[in-house]
Amino acid sequence: MSYTYKYAKPAVTADCVVFALDEEDLKVLLIQRGQEPFKGQWALPGGFAEVGESLEDTARRELEEETGLKNVFLEQLYTFSKPERDPREHVITVAYYALVNLADHEVHASTDASNAAWFGIDDIPALAFDHDAILTTAHERLRGKISYQPIGFELLPEKFPLRILQSVYEKILDRDLDKRNFRKKILSMGILQELDEIETDVGHRAARLYRFNKQEYDRKVEQGFNFKM
Amino acid sequence: MSYTYKYAKPAVTADCVVFALDEEDLKVLLIQRGQEPFKGQWALPGGFAEVGESLEDTARRELEEETGLKNVFLEQLYTFSKPERDPREHVITVAYYALVNLADHEVHASTDASNAAWFGIDDIPALAFDHDAILTTAHERLRGKISYQPIGFELLPEKFPLRILQSVYEKILDRDLDKRNFRKKILSMGILQELDEIETDVGHRAARLYRFNKQEYDRKVEQGFNFKM
DNA sequence: TAAGATAGTGTGTAAAAAACACTATATCAA
DNA sequence: TTGATATAGTGTTTTTTACACACTATCTTA
Numbered sequence: 001m002s003y004t005y006k007y008a009k010p011a012v013t014a015d016c017v018v019f020a021l022d023e024e025d026l027k028v029l030l031i032q033r034g035q036e037p038f039k040g041q042w043a044l045p046g047g048f049a050e051v052g053e054s055l056e057d058t059a060r061r062e063l064e065e066e067t068g069l070k071n072v073f074l075e076q077l078y079t080f081s082k083p084e085r086d087p088r089e090h091v092i093t094v095a096y097y098a099l100v101n102l103a104d105h106e107v108h109a110s111t112d113a114s115n116a117a118w119f120g121i122d123d124i125p126a127l128a129f130d131h132d133a134i135l136t137t138a139h140e141r142l143r144g145k146i147s148y149q150p151i152g153f154e155l156l157p158e159k160f161p162l163r164i165l166q167s168v169y170e171k172i173l174d175r176d177l178d179k180r181n182f183r184k185k186i187l188s189m190g191i192l193q194e195l196d197e198i199e200t201d202v203g204h205r206a207a208r209l210y211r212f213n214k215q216e217y218d219r220k221v222e223q224g225f226n227f228k229m
Numbered sequence: 230m231s232y233t234y235k236y237a238k239p240a241v242t243a244d245c246v247v248f249a250l251d252e253e254d255l256k257v258l259l260i261q262r263g264q265e266p267f268k269g270q271w272a273l274p275g276g277f278a279e280v281g282e283s284l285e286d287t288a289r290r291e292l293e294e295e296t297g298l299k300n301v302f303l304e305q306l307y308t309f310s311k312p313e314r315d316p317r318e319h320v321i322t323v324a325y326y327a328l329v330n331l332a333d334h335e336v337h338a339s340t341d342a343s344n345a346a347w348f349g350i351d352d353i354p355a356l357a358f359d360h361d362a363i364l365t366t367a368h369e370r371l372r373g374k375i376s377y378q379p380i381g382f383e384l385l386p387e388k389f390p391l392r393i394l395q396s397v398y399e400k401i402l403d404r405d406l407d408k409r410n411f412r413k414k415i416l417s418m419g420i421l422q423e424l425d426e427i428e429t430d431v432g433h434r435a436a437r438l439y440r441f442n443k444q445e446y447d448r449k450v451e452q453g454f455n456f457k458m
Numbered sequence: 459t460a461a462g463a464t465a466g467t468g469t470g471t472a473a474a475a476a477a478c479a480c481t482a483t484a485t486c487a488a
Numbered sequence: 489t490t491g492a493t494a495t496a497g498t499g500t501t502t503t504t505t506a507c508a509c510a511c512t513a514t515c516t517t518a
Contacts, residue, residue: 008280051237055310081284204463205515433494434484
């Protein structure tokens, strides 16, 4: 089977920069390429767009095929189109970034990619194509985004203590925050539901758990509320 | 001549939302389509990506071909990829937005498009494809962008009085600003060069002219200076 | 039961944003 | 030439927001 067009067409792919957090730092999910070009090298998960499928669908499909991840927070990042970015032919890639919480999403390399693994943001190996530039762009975007939109919850399990939420902000913004000021600000947004539950299995006083209140958040977005940190 | 590929490929276009300002309001440049589909309807200038050309180059090339505009401020906006957005086939479009000043750039429809004209942002006709959605996205982006990056100068001639610069902000943000606060803030950025010239041909006291100091601006960007309005 | 670890809480100070009004200088028309 | 009109240009006060800062409470573990 083959497809013939009157004009030459560039190819189109969707690539994903998947962020997660563990106790230590911000992580990025990479896959080890099973085919040429860049066979054996690490790269962002992603693949070719199919006709009839939106690029967000492409991104989600490839992400699941290559890493098993699905139902993640996903937003478009930027489209990279320099003709020389792929040695085979002109390939345009529409990059997305995703946020996942490690607790709910186990990662396993699927058939498409020979391997998948998390890497600390400061410990990224050499990447295939221009994926280092994509990753840098995504990291900058994440930093900028969290300052005026509460997306940090996407990196956490459903219930969490404020300490952990603060550490999300600290790891992404890469600076320490004042505990009292942080709590004041985040609670004043009115998008956290205080639960009648506390942490378990911690070697110190257990903290109260909170949950992100999406209904309230959506209502406030509607009203033009400002979520600036 | 034809091109054959092993896999089906979506087509790729670049479209431009070109903004300008006149005395009354914010304008958008549209072209009237000369071919089907949507023949005779208004649309954003743009066209198909060629292999070997970055999408920004595509956008600039099509813009010049269709409207005669070149050397404009241009930034990527968003990529639209719903398969049904073009009735012919699956066409992905990478949208850009451009800022031009009407004084320096005369617009003339070229061969590609049957007609080109400016429309007030509140007076846009029905548009081809999903171009209304693209335009809305661009307008929102422009509003957001000007609040933390001094791009308003791109819409003005080289020399301008502060009153006109203020009106740029007012028209884009769609609200009145306090003259004294505006002057304080914009001058404190230190990116305006005060000229030894004043307006001419005005029916009132003539105002001093200023010029955007790109060197200073670039220096301050380098240093991470914040241009928030 | 003492040591260690984190939870949880309020106030004062500094910086930034917003509100606000008058005098100066030019043009234009009578 | 003079009065009407139109915009230029200029500081201060008030309000809001951001930042700095330290102690007591509660739980765990040895």
